[in-house]
Amino acid sequence: DIQMTQSPSSLSASVGDRVTITCRASQSISSYLNWYQQKPGKAPKLLISIAYTLLSGVPSRFSGSGSGTDFTLTISSLQPEDFATYYCQQSYSTPTTFGGGTKVEIK
């Protein structure tokens, strides 16, 4: 199985900050990397598919990059509604696997 390693596991940031979360796959997954946002008590929400494709309705302050084994989720200017936990997921091969999550907290 492909292992997904996210870092950091948590971070504290202020509104307006630029935030970067990284995800590393244990082997090449081409661009089959997805990012989810999960708020407390809610289901995950797909933000970015295939490394960089923003889902409809997702604010443009979110962006994704990378290919192969190293990927990045960037929030260009953190907003109050962005405080949540973010997960990466590889969908290159079954079983699909998720990273451990990054909790973004208010500084």
Place this chain on the structure above:
Amino acid sequence: EVQLLESGGGLVQPGGSLRLSCAASGFSFSSYAMSWVRQAPGKGLEWVSIMSGSGGSTYYADSVKGRFTISRDNSKNTLYLQMNNLRAEDTALYYCAKVSGCSGANCYRHHGMDVWGQGTTVTVSS
């Protein structure tokens, strides 16, 4: 509106069984692979199983293989997860999710899960 609604969770003793259901609406259910993903209390996301749109292809996580069975009734727009021989470590919130961008009929590779239900809680305890 695209919607998924899970049901069937509850409290069950170790070794017991449950069947989860996921009712879909607002999209052409039979055209999409569907998946189950679970989240243990305070933990991250764990993929459980996937079934192709036709129902002809299924995959399972090693942790549930041989105990869980995924199925679907496309005439009823409903996905199921039959869970047998339940263990304490199966305690979790179970989500069903619509899978997008499948490669091939078996959906071995895809573009993520773009619609999720609200989840149904399964607690395995004596």
